[in-house]
Amino acid sequence: MKKKMTNRDKTFWAVMIPVLVLFFTFNTLPMIKGVVYSFTNYRGYGSYDYVGLRNYIDLFTDARVGKSYLFTFKYALAGTVLVNVISLVMALGLNSRIRFKSALRGIYFVPNILGGLVIGYIFSFIFTYILPAAGSALHIGFLQNSILASERYAWVGVLIVGVWQAVAMNTIIYISGLQTVPQDVYEASMLDGAGKWKEFWQVTFPLVMPFVTINLVLSTKNLLMVFDQIVSLTKGGPAQSTESISYLIYKNGMDGGQFGFQSANAVIFFLVIVAISIFQMTVMNKKEEQL
Amino acid sequence: MIERKQKTNWVLTIVLILGTVTVFFPLYMALIIAFKQPSEMTNDVAGALSFPEKWSLDNFRQAMEVTDFWHSLGNSLLITLATIALAIVIHSIAGYVIGRGMAKKKSFRIIYLYIVSGMFVPFSILMMPLVKQTAQMGLGNRAGVILLYLVFYMPMNVLLYTGYLKNIPMALEEAADIDGASTWKTYWNIVFPMMTPMHATVAILTALGTWNDVMTPLVIMSGTGQNTLPLAQLNFQTQFGTNYNLAFASYILALIPILLFYIICQKQILNGVANGAVKG
Numbered sequence: 001m002k003k004k005m006t007n008r009d010k011t012f013w014a015v016m017i018p019v020l021v022l023f024f025t026f027n028t029l030p031m032i033k034g035v036v037y038s039f040t041n042y043r044g045y046g047s048y049d050y051v052g053l054r055n056y057i058d059l060f061t062d063a064r065v066g067k068s069y070l071f072t073f074k075y076a077l078a079g080t081v082l083v084n085v086i087s088l089v090m091a092l093g094l095n096s097r098i099r100f101k102s103a104l105r106g107i108y109f110v111p112n113i114l115g116g117l118v119i120g121y122i123f124s125f126i127f128t129y130i131l132p133a134a135g136s137a138l139h140i141g142f143l144q145n146s147i148l149a150s151e152r153y154a155w156v157g158v159l160i161v162g163v164w165q166a167v168a169m170n171t172i173i174y175i176s177g178l179q180t181v182p183q184d185v186y187e188a189s190m191l192d193g194a195g196k197w198k199e200f201w202q203v204t205f206p207l208v209m210p211f212v213t214i215n216l217v218l219s220t221k222n223l224l225m226v227f228d229q230i231v232s233l234t235k236g237g238p239a240q241s242t243e244s245i246s247y248l249i250y251k252n253g254m255d256g257g258q259f260g261f262q263s264a265n266a267v268i269f270f271l272v273i274v275a276i277s278i279f280q281m282t283v284m285n286k287k288e289e290q291l
Numbered sequence: 292m293i294e295r296k297q298k299t300n301w302v303l304t305i306v307l308i309l310g311t312v313t314v315f316f317p318l319y320m321a322l323i324i325a326f327k328q329p330s331e332m333t334n335d336v337a338g339a340l341s342f343p344e345k346w347s348l349d350n351f352r353q354a355m356e357v358t359d360f361w362h363s364l365g366n367s368l369l370i371t372l373a374t375i376a377l378a379i380v381i382h383s384i385a386g387y388v389i390g391r392g393m394a395k396k397k398s399f400r401i402i403y404l405y406i407v408s409g410m411f412v413p414f415s416i417l418m419m420p421l422v423k424q425t426a427q428m429g430l431g432n433r434a435g436v437i438l439l440y441l442v443f444y445m446p447m448n449v450l451l452y453t454g455y456l457k458n459i460p461m462a463l464e465e466a467a468d469i470d471g472a473s474t475w476k477t478y479w480n481i482v483f484p485m486m487t488p489m490h491a492t493v494a495i496l497t498a499l500g501t502w503n504d505v506m507t508p509l510v511i512m513s514g515t516g517q518n519t520l521p522l523a524q525l526n527f528q529t530q531f532g533t534n535y536n537l538a539f540a541s542y543i544l545a546l547i548p549i550l551l552f553y554i555i556c557q558k559q560i561l562n563g564v565a566n567g568a569v570k571g
Contacts, residue, residue, distance in 0.1 A: 011474040034419065098299065098304040116503065214568055262419070267416060
Protein backbone atom coordinates (compact mmCIF):
# COMPACT_ATOMS: atom_id res chain seq x y z
CA MET A 1 0.00 0.00 0.00
CA LYS A 2 2.73 2.38 1.01
CA LYS A 3 4.67 1.57 -2.18
CA LYS A 4 1.63 2.20 -4.40
CA MET A 5 1.11 5.63 -2.90
CA THR A 6 4.67 6.60 -3.67
CA ASN A 7 4.25 5.46 -7.28
CA ARG A 8 1.21 7.67 -7.63
CA ASP A 9 3.09 10.50 -5.95
CA LYS A 10 5.99 10.03 -8.34
CA THR A 11 3.70 10.26 -11.34
CA PHE A 12 2.11 13.36 -9.87
CA TRP A 13 5.40 15.14 -9.40
CA ALA A 14 6.67 13.97 -12.80
CA VAL A 15 3.74 15.88 -14.29
CA MET A 16 3.79 18.79 -11.89
CA ILE A 17 7.45 19.78 -12.09
CA PRO A 18 7.63 20.46 -15.85
CA VAL A 19 4.31 22.32 -15.72
CA LEU A 20 5.59 24.47 -12.87
CA VAL A 21 8.86 25.14 -14.69
CA LEU A 22 6.91 26.24 -17.78
CA PHE A 23 4.59 28.49 -15.78
CA PHE A 24 7.43 29.99 -13.78
CA THR A 25 9.58 30.65 -16.87
CA PHE A 26 6.93 32.49 -18.86
CA ASN A 27 4.79 34.05 -16.15
CA THR A 28 6.57 34.53 -12.82
CA LEU A 29 10.06 35.11 -14.19
CA PRO A 30 9.09 37.88 -16.64
CA MET A 31 7.03 39.46 -13.86
CA ILE A 32 10.06 39.49 -11.55
CA LYS A 33 12.15 40.92 -14.40
CA GLY A 34 9.51 43.58 -14.96
CA VAL A 35 9.74 44.58 -11.32
CA VAL A 36 13.55 44.68 -11.50
CA TYR A 37 13.47 46.80 -14.69
CA SER A 38 11.07 49.18 -12.96
CA PHE A 39 13.98 50.28 -10.71
CA THR A 40 16.22 51.09 -13.68
CA ASN A 41 16.47 53.73 -16.38
CA TYR A 42 16.64 51.04 -19.10
CA ARG A 43 15.53 52.33 -22.50
CA GLY A 44 15.05 48.87 -24.03
CA TYR A 45 18.59 48.81 -25.49
CA GLY A 46 22.09 49.72 -24.39
CA SER A 47 23.31 49.98 -20.82
CA TYR A 48 21.32 51.02 -17.81
CA ASP A 49 21.63 51.98 -14.13
CA TYR A 50 19.54 51.36 -11.07
CA VAL A 51 17.66 54.50 -10.11
CA GLY A 52 15.84 53.35 -6.98
CA LEU A 53 12.30 54.59 -6.69
CA ARG A 54 12.70 57.46 -9.16
CA ASN A 55 10.43 55.89 -11.82
CA TYR A 56 7.68 55.45 -9.26
CA ILE A 57 8.00 59.02 -8.03
CA ASP A 58 8.01 60.30 -11.62
CA LEU A 59 4.89 58.26 -12.40
CA PHE A 60 2.84 60.35 -10.01
CA THR A 61 3.96 63.63 -11.52
CA ASP A 62 3.85 62.54 -15.19
CA ALA A 63 0.91 64.31 -16.83
CA ARG A 64 0.60 61.76 -19.65
CA VAL A 65 0.46 58.82 -17.23
CA GLY A 66 -2.09 60.66 -15.09
CA LYS A 67 -4.20 61.33 -18.15
CA SER A 68 -4.10 57.68 -19.17
CA TYR A 69 -5.22 56.54 -15.72
CA LEU A 70 -8.03 59.08 -15.78
CA PHE A 71 -9.22 57.90 -19.19
CA THR A 72 -8.91 54.20 -18.32
CA PHE A 73 -10.82 54.52 -15.03
CA LYS A 74 -13.51 56.71 -16.56
CA TYR A 75 -13.87 54.20 -19.38
CA ALA A 76 -13.90 51.14 -17.11
CA LEU A 77 -16.32 52.64 -14.60
CA ALA A 78 -18.84 53.87 -17.16
CA GLY A 79 -18.38 50.66 -19.12
CA THR A 80 -18.91 48.36 -16.14
CA VAL A 81 -22.14 50.10 -15.15
CA LEU A 82 -23.50 50.20 -18.71
CA VAL A 83 -22.46 46.65 -19.54
CA ASN A 84 -24.01 45.16 -16.42
CA VAL A 85 -27.28 47.10 -16.58
CA ILE A 86 -27.76 46.44 -20.29
CA SER A 87 -26.82 42.78 -20.13
CA LEU A 88 -29.02 42.09 -17.11
CA VAL A 89 -31.98 43.65 -18.93
CA MET A 90 -31.09 41.72 -22.09
CA ALA A 91 -30.84 38.49 -20.10
CA LEU A 92 -34.24 39.04 -18.48
CA GLY A 93 -35.72 39.64 -21.93
CA LEU A 94 -34.01 36.65 -23.53
CA ASN A 95 -35.01 34.41 -20.63
CA SER A 96 -38.73 35.28 -20.71
CA ARG A 97 -41.52 33.73 -22.73
CA ILE A 98 -40.50 34.88 -26.17
CA ARG A 99 -40.42 33.16 -29.55
CA PHE A 100 -37.18 32.40 -31.47
CA LYS A 101 -35.40 32.30 -28.13
CA SER A 102 -32.29 30.37 -29.14
CA ALA A 103 -31.91 32.23 -32.43
CA LEU A 104 -32.09 35.59 -30.64
CA ARG A 105 -29.62 34.46 -27.99
CA GLY A 106 -27.31 33.31 -30.75
CA ILE A 107 -27.50 36.62 -32.61
CA TYR A 108 -26.87 38.77 -29.56
CA PHE A 109 -23.70 36.82 -28.78
CA VAL A 110 -22.12 37.52 -32.18
CA PRO A 111 -20.28 40.74 -31.13
CA ASN A 112 -18.28 38.74 -28.62
CA ILE A 113 -16.81 36.24 -31.08
CA LEU A 114 -15.56 38.96 -33.43
CA GLY A 115 -12.13 40.42 -32.83
CA GLY A 116 -11.91 43.85 -31.19
CA LEU A 117 -9.45 45.14 -33.78
CA VAL A 118 -11.55 44.54 -36.90
CA ILE A 119 -14.74 45.63 -35.12
CA GLY A 120 -12.92 48.82 -34.15
CA TYR A 121 -12.01 49.52 -37.77
CA ILE A 122 -15.62 49.03 -38.85
CA PHE A 123 -16.95 51.31 -36.13
CA SER A 124 -14.26 53.85 -36.87
CA PHE A 125 -15.70 54.18 -40.39
CA ILE A 126 -19.24 54.48 -39.02
CA PHE A 127 -18.22 57.21 -36.56
CA THR A 128 -16.16 59.08 -39.15
CA TYR A 129 -18.47 58.96 -42.18
CA ILE A 130 -21.91 57.47 -41.54
CA LEU A 131 -22.90 59.27 -38.32
CA PRO A 132 -21.80 62.74 -39.51
CA ALA A 133 -23.70 62.14 -42.77
CA ALA A 134 -26.80 61.20 -40.77
CA GLY A 135 -26.20 64.23 -38.53
CA SER A 136 -26.11 66.60 -41.52
CA ALA A 137 -29.20 65.07 -43.09
CA LEU A 138 -31.18 65.33 -39.86
CA HIS A 139 -29.64 68.67 -38.85
CA ILE A 140 -28.35 67.30 -35.54
CA GLY A 141 -25.48 69.59 -34.68
CA PHE A 142 -23.35 67.49 -32.41
CA LEU A 143 -23.34 64.53 -34.82
CA GLN A 144 -22.01 66.51 -37.76
CA ASN A 145 -18.38 66.01 -36.83
CA SER A 146 -16.83 62.65 -36.04
CA ILE A 147 -16.87 62.05 -32.30
CA LEU A 148 -13.53 60.29 -32.64
CA ALA A 149 -12.00 63.61 -33.66
CA SER A 150 -13.31 65.37 -30.56
CA GLU A 151 -10.95 65.57 -27.65
CA ARG A 152 -13.90 65.72 -25.31
CA TYR A 153 -16.08 62.93 -26.67
CA ALA A 154 -13.74 60.49 -28.40
CA TRP A 155 -13.79 58.31 -25.28
CA VAL A 156 -17.54 57.86 -25.74
CA GLY A 157 -16.88 56.38 -29.16
CA VAL A 158 -14.42 53.89 -27.70
CA LEU A 159 -16.91 53.16 -24.92
CA ILE A 160 -19.72 52.36 -27.37
CA VAL A 161 -17.59 49.74 -29.11
CA GLY A 162 -16.29 48.28 -25.84
CA VAL A 163 -19.80 48.00 -24.41
CA TRP A 164 -21.18 46.58 -27.67
CA GLN A 165 -18.75 43.68 -27.40
CA ALA A 166 -18.81 43.13 -23.63
CA VAL A 167 -22.61 43.07 -23.32
CA ALA A 168 -22.71 39.93 -25.47
CA MET A 169 -20.55 37.99 -23.04
CA ASN A 170 -22.19 39.20 -19.84
CA THR A 171 -25.70 38.56 -21.15
CA ILE A 172 -24.90 34.87 -21.61
CA ILE A 173 -23.55 34.68 -18.06
CA TYR A 174 -26.65 36.40 -16.65
CA ILE A 175 -28.91 34.06 -18.62
CA SER A 176 -27.22 31.04 -17.08
CA GLY A 177 -27.64 32.76 -13.71
CA LEU A 178 -31.36 33.30 -14.28
CA GLN A 179 -31.72 29.66 -15.22
CA THR A 180 -30.49 28.59 -11.79
CA VAL A 181 -33.52 30.30 -10.21
CA PRO A 182 -36.09 27.52 -9.68
CA GLN A 183 -39.49 28.10 -11.29
CA ASP A 184 -41.43 27.51 -8.05
CA VAL A 185 -39.79 30.56 -6.49
CA TYR A 186 -41.55 32.69 -9.10
CA GLU A 187 -44.79 30.85 -8.55
CA ALA A 188 -44.57 31.45 -4.82
CA SER A 189 -43.93 35.15 -5.31
CA MET A 190 -46.85 35.37 -7.72
CA LEU A 191 -49.14 33.72 -5.20
CA ASP A 192 -47.95 36.31 -2.69
CA GLY A 193 -49.20 38.89 -5.13
CA ALA A 194 -45.82 40.49 -5.74
CA GLY A 195 -45.65 42.68 -8.84
CA LYS A 196 -43.03 42.19 -11.55
CA TRP A 197 -40.84 45.01 -10.26
CA LYS A 198 -40.93 43.77 -6.67
CA GLU A 199 -40.42 40.20 -7.81
CA PHE A 200 -37.25 41.19 -9.63
CA TRP A 201 -35.64 43.11 -6.75
CA GLN A 202 -36.73 40.81 -3.95
CA VAL A 203 -36.62 37.39 -5.58
CA THR A 204 -34.63 37.26 -8.81
CA PHE A 205 -31.86 39.74 -8.08
CA PRO A 206 -30.71 38.26 -4.76
CA LEU A 207 -30.63 34.79 -6.31
CA VAL A 208 -28.44 35.86 -9.23
CA MET A 209 -26.11 37.87 -6.98
CA PRO A 210 -23.16 35.44 -7.43
CA PHE A 211 -23.41 36.05 -11.18
CA VAL A 212 -23.39 39.79 -10.63
CA THR A 213 -20.08 39.34 -8.80
CA ILE A 214 -18.59 37.27 -11.64
CA ASN A 215 -19.75 39.78 -14.23
CA LEU A 216 -18.56 42.82 -12.32
CA VAL A 217 -15.08 41.40 -11.79
CA LEU A 218 -14.83 40.11 -15.38
CA SER A 219 -16.08 43.24 -17.09
CA THR A 220 -14.05 45.66 -14.95
CA LYS A 221 -10.87 43.69 -15.53
CA ASN A 222 -11.40 43.43 -19.29
CA LEU A 223 -12.38 47.08 -19.66
CA LEU A 224 -9.35 48.23 -17.64
CA MET A 225 -7.07 46.33 -20.04
CA VAL A 226 -8.60 47.88 -23.19
CA PHE A 227 -6.11 47.78 -26.07
CA ASP A 228 -7.44 46.51 -29.43
CA GLN A 229 -10.21 49.09 -29.69
CA ILE A 230 -7.76 51.92 -28.95
CA VAL A 231 -5.40 50.72 -31.69
CA SER A 232 -8.15 50.58 -34.30
CA LEU A 233 -10.32 53.53 -33.26
CA THR A 234 -8.15 56.39 -32.03
CA LYS A 235 -4.53 55.29 -31.51
CA GLY A 236 -4.84 57.15 -28.21
CA GLY A 237 -5.83 60.46 -29.75
CA PRO A 238 -6.94 63.13 -30.22
CA ALA A 239 -4.34 64.83 -28.01
CA GLN A 240 -3.84 61.61 -26.01
CA SER A 241 -7.39 61.87 -24.66
CA THR A 242 -8.09 58.16 -25.21
CA GLU A 243 -4.71 56.70 -24.34
CA SER A 244 -5.38 53.65 -22.16
CA ILE A 245 -2.80 52.40 -19.68
CA SER A 246 -2.15 49.21 -21.69
CA TYR A 247 -1.72 51.25 -24.86
CA LEU A 248 0.67 53.72 -23.22
CA ILE A 249 2.80 50.92 -21.76
CA TYR A 250 2.95 49.25 -25.17
CA LYS A 251 3.67 52.41 -27.10
CA ASN A 252 6.25 54.10 -24.93
CA GLY A 253 7.69 50.95 -23.42
CA MET A 254 8.31 49.14 -26.70
CA ASP A 255 9.20 52.01 -29.03
CA GLY A 256 9.45 55.11 -26.88
CA GLY A 257 12.66 54.25 -25.00
CA GLN A 258 10.82 54.14 -21.66
CA PHE A 259 11.29 50.44 -20.90
CA GLY A 260 12.18 51.03 -17.25
CA PHE A 261 9.67 53.80 -16.65
CA GLN A 262 6.79 51.93 -18.26
CA SER A 263 7.76 48.80 -16.30
CA ALA A 264 7.06 50.80 -13.16
CA ASN A 265 3.76 51.87 -14.72
CA ALA A 266 2.93 48.20 -15.41
CA VAL A 267 3.73 47.21 -11.82
CA ILE A 268 1.37 49.89 -10.48
CA PHE A 269 -1.26 48.88 -13.04
CA PHE A 270 -0.98 45.25 -11.90
CA LEU A 271 -1.42 46.25 -8.24
CA VAL A 272 -4.43 48.40 -9.16
CA ILE A 273 -6.13 45.51 -10.98
CA VAL A 274 -5.50 43.12 -8.08
CA ALA A 275 -6.75 45.68 -5.55
CA ILE A 276 -9.94 46.41 -7.52
CA SER A 277 -10.69 42.71 -8.06
CA ILE A 278 -10.19 41.87 -4.38
CA PHE A 279 -12.26 44.88 -3.34
CA GLN A 280 -15.12 43.89 -5.64
CA MET A 281 -15.07 40.29 -4.46
CA THR A 282 -15.07 41.10 -0.73
CA VAL A 283 -17.80 43.73 -1.05
CA MET A 284 -19.94 41.44 -3.17
CA ASN A 285 -19.37 38.44 -0.89
CA LYS A 286 -20.67 40.47 2.02
CA LYS A 287 -23.71 41.47 -0.03
CA GLU A 288 -24.30 37.82 -0.98
CA GLU A 289 -24.19 36.74 2.64
CA GLN A 290 -26.58 39.45 3.75
CA LEU A 291 -29.21 38.47 1.26
CA MET B 292 -50.29 28.56 -14.08
CA ILE B 293 -50.08 26.52 -17.27
CA GLU B 294 -51.72 29.32 -19.17
CA ARG B 295 -49.13 31.74 -17.89
CA LYS B 296 -46.31 29.59 -19.15
CA GLN B 297 -47.64 29.08 -22.64
CA LYS B 298 -48.51 32.64 -23.50
CA THR B 299 -45.86 34.12 -25.74
CA ASN B 300 -44.86 37.68 -25.01
CA TRP B 301 -45.05 39.00 -28.57
CA VAL B 302 -44.29 42.62 -27.72
CA LEU B 303 -41.01 41.63 -26.15
CA THR B 304 -40.26 39.23 -29.00
CA ILE B 305 -40.69 42.04 -31.52
CA VAL B 306 -38.62 44.49 -29.46
CA LEU B 307 -35.82 41.95 -29.24
CA ILE B 308 -35.99 41.20 -32.97
CA LEU B 309 -35.78 44.92 -33.77
CA GLY B 310 -32.86 45.19 -31.33
CA THR B 311 -30.78 42.81 -33.45
CA VAL B 312 -30.26 45.82 -35.74
CA THR B 313 -27.56 46.90 -33.27
CA VAL B 314 -25.73 43.66 -34.09
CA PHE B 315 -26.44 43.52 -37.81
CA PHE B 316 -25.98 47.17 -38.78
CA PRO B 317 -22.17 47.35 -38.43
CA LEU B 318 -21.82 44.01 -40.20
CA TYR B 319 -24.19 45.09 -42.96
CA MET B 320 -22.21 48.31 -43.46
CA ALA B 321 -18.96 46.38 -43.63
CA LEU B 322 -20.39 43.92 -46.14
CA ILE B 323 -21.82 46.44 -48.60
CA ILE B 324 -18.72 48.63 -48.45
CA ALA B 325 -16.61 45.57 -49.17
CA PHE B 326 -18.55 45.02 -52.42
CA LYS B 327 -18.61 48.64 -53.59
CA GLN B 328 -16.14 50.51 -55.78
CA PRO B 329 -14.37 53.67 -54.51
CA SER B 330 -16.46 55.68 -57.00
CA GLU B 331 -19.66 54.50 -55.31
CA MET B 332 -18.67 55.92 -51.93
CA THR B 333 -20.92 58.93 -51.38
CA ASN B 334 -21.34 61.29 -48.49
CA ASP B 335 -25.12 61.07 -48.10
CA VAL B 336 -26.94 58.58 -45.90
CA ALA B 337 -29.02 56.90 -48.60
CA GLY B 338 -25.95 56.37 -50.75
CA ALA B 339 -23.98 54.95 -47.85
CA LEU B 340 -26.70 52.45 -46.97
CA SER B 341 -27.59 51.32 -50.49
CA PHE B 342 -26.53 48.09 -52.14
CA PRO B 343 -23.50 48.14 -54.43
CA GLU B 344 -24.16 48.55 -58.14
CA LYS B 345 -22.89 45.08 -58.84
CA TRP B 346 -21.85 42.23 -56.58
CA SER B 347 -18.31 41.65 -57.71
CA LEU B 348 -15.71 39.69 -55.79
CA ASP B 349 -12.86 41.80 -57.19
CA ASN B 350 -12.23 43.63 -53.89
CA PHE B 351 -11.94 40.32 -52.07
CA ARG B 352 -9.56 38.91 -54.66
CA GLN B 353 -7.40 42.01 -54.41
CA ALA B 354 -7.54 42.06 -50.59
CA MET B 355 -6.41 38.43 -50.49
CA GLU B 356 -3.35 39.32 -52.55
CA VAL B 357 -2.46 42.45 -50.62
CA THR B 358 -2.71 40.87 -47.17
CA ASP B 359 -1.40 37.43 -48.15
CA PHE B 360 -4.71 36.09 -46.80
CA TRP B 361 -4.12 32.34 -47.03
CA HIS B 362 -0.80 32.62 -45.25
CA SER B 363 -2.29 34.66 -42.38
CA LEU B 364 -5.26 32.30 -42.15
CA GLY B 365 -2.86 29.35 -42.01
CA ASN B 366 -0.89 30.97 -39.19
CA SER B 367 -4.04 31.76 -37.22
CA LEU B 368 -5.31 28.21 -37.65
CA LEU B 369 -1.95 26.69 -36.73
CA ILE B 370 -1.59 28.79 -33.58
CA THR B 371 -5.19 28.33 -32.41
CA LEU B 372 -5.42 24.60 -33.13
CA ALA B 373 -2.02 23.80 -31.61
CA THR B 374 -2.88 25.84 -28.51
CA ILE B 375 -6.23 24.06 -28.08
CA ALA B 376 -4.73 20.57 -28.51
CA LEU B 377 -1.86 21.21 -26.12
CA ALA B 378 -4.13 22.98 -23.62
CA ILE B 379 -6.52 20.03 -23.48
CA VAL B 380 -3.67 17.57 -22.91
CA ILE B 381 -1.41 19.57 -20.59
CA HIS B 382 -3.96 21.62 -18.65
CA SER B 383 -6.23 18.64 -18.03
CA ILE B 384 -3.34 16.54 -16.62
CA ALA B 385 -2.19 19.47 -14.53
CA GLY B 386 -5.76 20.06 -13.34
CA TYR B 387 -6.13 16.39 -12.47
CA VAL B 388 -2.87 16.16 -10.55
CA ILE B 389 -3.53 19.40 -8.69
CA GLY B 390 -7.16 18.55 -8.00
CA ARG B 391 -6.47 15.08 -6.65
CA GLY B 392 -3.25 16.09 -4.91
CA MET B 393 -4.95 19.05 -3.23
CA ALA B 394 -7.34 16.74 -1.39
CA LYS B 395 -4.45 15.12 0.49
CA LYS B 396 -1.46 17.45 0.44
CA LYS B 397 -0.94 21.05 1.32
CA SER B 398 1.85 21.43 -1.26
CA PHE B 399 -0.65 20.94 -4.10
CA ARG B 400 -3.02 23.41 -2.51
CA ILE B 401 -0.22 25.99 -2.64
CA ILE B 402 0.56 25.10 -6.27
CA TYR B 403 -3.12 25.53 -7.10
CA LEU B 404 -3.24 29.02 -5.59
CA TYR B 405 0.07 29.93 -7.26
CA ILE B 406 -1.13 29.01 -10.74
CA VAL B 407 -4.69 30.32 -10.43
CA SER B 408 -3.52 33.69 -9.10
CA GLY B 409 -1.82 34.12 -12.49
CA MET B 410 -5.26 35.12 -13.78
CA PHE B 411 -4.79 38.60 -12.35
CA VAL B 412 -1.46 39.26 -14.04
CA PRO B 413 -2.07 41.63 -16.95
CA PHE B 414 -0.14 41.07 -20.14
CA SER B 415 1.26 44.61 -19.88
CA ILE B 416 3.58 43.72 -17.01
CA LEU B 417 4.91 40.60 -18.77
CA MET B 418 5.09 42.08 -22.25
CA MET B 419 8.40 43.89 -22.30
CA PRO B 420 10.46 41.25 -20.42
CA LEU B 421 8.80 38.48 -22.48
CA VAL B 422 9.78 40.11 -25.77
CA LYS B 423 13.44 40.09 -24.67
CA GLN B 424 13.21 36.63 -23.17
CA THR B 425 11.54 34.94 -26.14
CA ALA B 426 13.99 36.60 -28.52
CA GLN B 427 16.96 35.30 -26.50
CA MET B 428 15.48 31.79 -26.42
CA GLY B 429 14.80 31.78 -30.16
CA LEU B 430 11.07 31.81 -29.48
CA GLY B 431 10.18 35.13 -31.12
CA ASN B 432 7.96 33.23 -33.56
CA ARG B 433 4.77 31.17 -33.90
CA ALA B 434 6.04 28.45 -31.55
CA GLY B 435 6.72 31.11 -28.92
CA VAL B 436 3.21 32.50 -29.25
CA ILE B 437 1.72 29.01 -28.79
CA LEU B 438 3.89 28.41 -25.74
CA LEU B 439 2.87 31.75 -24.21
CA TYR B 440 -0.82 31.05 -24.79
CA LEU B 441 -0.36 27.73 -22.97
CA VAL B 442 1.00 29.65 -20.00
CA PHE B 443 -1.55 32.51 -20.16
CA TYR B 444 -4.57 30.20 -20.30
CA MET B 445 -3.22 27.78 -17.69
CA PRO B 446 -4.76 29.58 -14.65
CA MET B 447 -8.29 29.63 -16.11
CA ASN B 448 -8.11 26.10 -17.51
CA VAL B 449 -6.62 24.56 -14.37
CA LEU B 450 -9.39 26.25 -12.36
CA LEU B 451 -12.02 24.79 -14.72
CA TYR B 452 -10.55 21.27 -14.71
CA THR B 453 -10.04 21.02 -10.96
CA GLY B 454 -13.57 22.37 -10.46
CA TYR B 455 -14.99 19.74 -12.80
CA LEU B 456 -12.96 16.98 -11.18
CA LYS B 457 -14.95 17.37 -7.96
CA ASN B 458 -17.91 15.83 -9.81
CA ILE B 459 -15.94 12.72 -10.78
CA PRO B 460 -16.01 10.14 -7.97
CA MET B 461 -12.71 8.70 -6.75
CA ALA B 462 -14.22 5.19 -6.63
CA LEU B 463 -13.48 4.48 -10.29
CA GLU B 464 -9.84 5.42 -9.95
CA GLU B 465 -9.50 3.38 -6.76
CA ALA B 466 -11.02 0.35 -8.49
CA ALA B 467 -8.57 0.69 -11.38
CA ASP B 468 -5.77 1.08 -8.86
CA ILE B 469 -6.70 -2.18 -7.17
CA ASP B 470 -6.77 -3.87 -10.59
CA GLY B 471 -3.13 -2.86 -10.88
CA ALA B 472 -3.45 -0.10 -13.48
CA SER B 473 -0.86 2.66 -13.25
CA THR B 474 -1.91 6.21 -12.40
CA TRP B 475 -0.93 7.25 -15.92
CA LYS B 476 -3.09 4.55 -17.54
CA THR B 477 -6.03 5.19 -15.22
CA TYR B 478 -5.92 8.85 -16.14
CA TRP B 479 -6.00 8.33 -19.90
CA ASN B 480 -8.48 5.45 -19.90
CA ILE B 481 -10.93 6.62 -17.26
CA VAL B 482 -10.56 10.23 -16.14
CA PHE B 483 -9.65 11.95 -19.43
CA PRO B 484 -12.71 10.64 -21.33
CA MET B 485 -14.97 11.55 -18.40
CA MET B 486 -13.86 15.18 -18.61
CA THR B 487 -15.08 15.55 -22.22
CA PRO B 488 -17.66 18.29 -21.44
CA MET B 489 -14.91 20.35 -19.82
CA HIS B 490 -12.58 19.72 -22.79
CA ALA B 491 -15.22 21.33 -25.00
CA THR B 492 -15.51 24.37 -22.71
CA VAL B 493 -11.73 24.76 -22.50
CA ALA B 494 -11.37 24.40 -26.27
CA ILE B 495 -14.01 27.07 -26.96
CA LEU B 496 -12.81 29.62 -24.40
CA THR B 497 -9.19 29.17 -25.45
CA ALA B 498 -10.10 29.37 -29.13
CA LEU B 499 -12.10 32.60 -28.81
CA GLY B 500 -9.29 34.20 -26.82
CA THR B 501 -6.39 33.19 -29.04
CA TRP B 502 -8.05 33.61 -32.45
CA ASN B 503 -8.85 37.29 -31.87
CA ASP B 504 -5.77 38.21 -29.85
CA VAL B 505 -3.67 40.99 -31.34
CA MET B 506 -1.21 41.97 -28.64
CA THR B 507 0.75 38.72 -28.17
CA PRO B 508 1.52 38.05 -31.85
CA LEU B 509 2.08 41.78 -32.37
CA VAL B 510 4.94 42.01 -29.88
CA ILE B 511 6.33 38.46 -30.11
CA MET B 512 6.25 37.76 -33.88
CA SER B 513 6.95 41.27 -35.11
CA GLY B 514 10.39 40.38 -36.48
CA THR B 515 9.35 37.29 -38.41
CA GLY B 516 7.27 38.80 -41.22
CA GLN B 517 4.54 36.32 -40.32
CA ASN B 518 1.00 37.54 -39.66
CA THR B 519 -2.05 36.16 -37.97
CA LEU B 520 -5.41 37.18 -39.42
CA PRO B 521 -6.02 40.14 -37.03
CA LEU B 522 -2.36 41.17 -37.21
CA ALA B 523 -2.55 41.34 -41.01
CA GLN B 524 -5.38 43.92 -40.72
CA LEU B 525 -3.18 46.05 -38.51
CA ASN B 526 0.00 45.69 -40.55
CA PHE B 527 -1.65 46.38 -43.90
CA GLN B 528 -3.53 49.52 -42.79
CA THR B 529 -1.04 51.73 -44.62
CA GLN B 530 -1.38 49.72 -47.84
CA PHE B 531 -5.15 50.02 -47.79
CA GLY B 532 -4.65 53.77 -47.70
CA THR B 533 -7.95 55.52 -48.36
CA ASN B 534 -9.32 52.57 -50.32
CA TYR B 535 -11.94 51.63 -47.75
CA ASN B 536 -13.51 49.10 -50.08
CA LEU B 537 -10.34 47.07 -50.19
CA ALA B 538 -9.88 47.41 -46.41
CA PHE B 539 -13.44 46.29 -45.68
CA ALA B 540 -13.16 43.33 -48.04
CA SER B 541 -10.14 42.34 -45.98
CA TYR B 542 -12.04 42.82 -42.68
CA ILE B 543 -14.91 40.67 -43.94
CA LEU B 544 -12.42 37.97 -44.95
CA ALA B 545 -10.93 38.12 -41.46
CA LEU B 546 -14.37 37.75 -39.85
CA ILE B 547 -15.66 34.89 -42.03
CA PRO B 548 -13.75 31.94 -40.47
CA ILE B 549 -14.84 32.64 -36.89
CA LEU B 550 -18.42 33.42 -38.01
CA LEU B 551 -18.59 30.10 -39.87
CA PHE B 552 -17.25 28.28 -36.83
CA TYR B 553 -19.85 30.03 -34.68
CA ILE B 554 -22.74 29.21 -37.01
CA ILE B 555 -21.75 25.53 -37.03
CA CYS B 556 -21.03 25.16 -33.29
CA GLN B 557 -23.32 27.86 -31.89
CA LYS B 558 -24.95 25.64 -29.29
CA GLN B 559 -21.67 24.23 -28.01
CA ILE B 560 -20.08 27.68 -27.89
CA LEU B 561 -22.90 29.25 -25.87
CA ASN B 562 -22.96 26.25 -23.52
CA GLY B 563 -19.20 26.32 -23.22
CA VAL B 564 -19.10 30.01 -22.32
CA ALA B 565 -21.93 29.64 -19.78
CA ASN B 566 -20.27 26.54 -18.30
CA GLY B 567 -16.97 28.32 -17.94
CA ALA B 568 -18.56 31.21 -16.08
CA VAL B 569 -20.62 29.03 -13.76
CA LYS B 570 -17.77 26.69 -12.88
CA GLY B 571 -15.21 29.48 -12.72
